[in-house]
Amino acid sequence: MHSLKDFGVTKQVKYLENGSKLVLLYKKNTPVSAFVVFLAGSRNDPKGKEGLAHFVEHIVSKKTKKFKNETESGLYLEKLGAYINAFTWIDMLGFWISIGLNKDFPDAVTYLKELIKESTFDEKDVNTERGVILREIGDYKADPSRFVYDITSSLLLQNTDAGRFVVGTKESVNNISIKDLKGFYKNMLRPDKMVVVLCGDIKVDGAVEEFNKKFSLKYEKKPEIDLKEDLPVIRKKFIAVEKYKGIEQINLGFGFRTCSFSNEDTITLDVIRSILADGFSSSLFKELRTKYGLVYSVYMDNAFFSDAGYSVVFASTTKSNLNKVLDIITLEFSRLYNGNVSLEEVKLAKDKIIKSKYRQMQSSDSWVNTQFMEELFNPRNPSDLASWMNKVSKVTKLDVVEVSRKYFGKGKWYLGLCGDIEEKDIKVNY
Secondary structure, eight states: OOOGGGGTEEEEEEEOTTSOEEEEEEETTOOOEEEEEESOOGGGSOTTOTTHHHHHHHHTTTOBSSOSSHHHHHHHHHHHTOEEEEEEETTEEEEEEEOSOGGGHHHHHHHHHHHHHOBOOOHHHHHHHHHHHHHHHHHHHHOHHHHHHHHHHHHHTTTSGGGSOTTOOHHHHHTOOHHHHHHHHHHHSOGGGEEEEEEESOOHHHHHHHHHHHOOOOOOSOOOOOOSSOOOOOOSOOEEEEEOTTOOEEEEEEEEEOOOTTSTHHHHHHHHHHHHHSSTTSHHHIIIIIITOOOSOEEEEEEEOSSOEEEEEEEEEEGGGHHHHHHHHHHHHHHHHTTOOOHHHHHHHHHHHHHHHHHHOOSHHHHHHHHHHHHHHOTTSOOOHHHHHHHHHTOOHHHHHHHHHHHOOTTOEEEEEEESOOGGGOOOOO
16 A cells, blocks of 8 residues: 655645645655645636636736836745746646745745735736737647647537637737736635645644735635536537648547546546556557557547546647548557456556656655645545555556446547648548
8 A cells, every 4th residue: 555654745734714725745855835726717717708817827927016027026036946837727727836945935925925915917017918928829829739739628628618728819818908807816816716735844834824924815705616517528519620731740639528537537547548648568659659650759638627527649640641540549449448458458557657656756846736636626535646546556457448438439539630631531430
């Protein structure tokens, strides 16, 4: 049995005065990483103003009560030797800071407070950042290897609030006003939607005290996301093509809707990902690259969130080889569906997953990154890494076959493509 003690980690859970959960993964002689994440993302964007949550993520750091501009806040962070990041996804928005010396933890919390509580939304900054986001949208669209992820995700989640582009469109971003930004900031970045996850050599009571000083937030509204029901599976459209004229390479995402983050099937789906597209020994790598030389790389993404999820194989190839690549991918899913998976494959997949964690989990960042979704999407019964590893070790061949039959049946697939190709040229024999 695996234990957090194997990693020199202990988990401690406290609650702030405002009701928010604080989780500390204590690890001796390790710098501190702090992540404040909210159950609020692109699915909360009003219709016609898609990209609002992402815009908020961008603008909050531009000017605050303490920092007059990014240069000033940047100097503050550089004196701490800090690393910062922020991101927006379908149903989460988060702010991350990692520091080199744990004595600087109060200053790190001050920076997070400035972003989350004290942003001023200066009109000039808003207009400047709008231009930055429009360039970002242009960069995504100009790179088919990146954009294929967006169109495939949107296809899988079609006709739902989760299926809209996180960054929005040029039109929707131009429709966003300062009032919209302030409204999202006030109504969505609330303590009832907030979780704090920390890792490092720091005392939990000291961490709680520091957050209580600076995050005495008040709120009036109740959460707007109902996590009780799964997002509907809609398949009115199952192929999406984004045309890139004159580009020889075709980028593709072939996948299936699966389950939400809290569903136990996620464990088996991670084993399936390892069997199909994780490393030199994975079946798709051996077929597509080693045997036929049809692709440079192939990988499988399991994305799970509050009320839905999907599993997608991504690769790129030439137009002339596309249908052969699709045949090989579908044959592999069919193989698992029909139970033609060996005990050796399952054992190897589990070994890869479990043993690699001992290599990967060497930093505070890695621990925070592993834990925060458990606390956000599975708040009543959050797991930890060791428990997850123990569950992986118990996955059987029968589990792999049953989960494959549950999600990977014929007529359940979706296909997103970016390249110089027409839908009539595509043949999926599944």
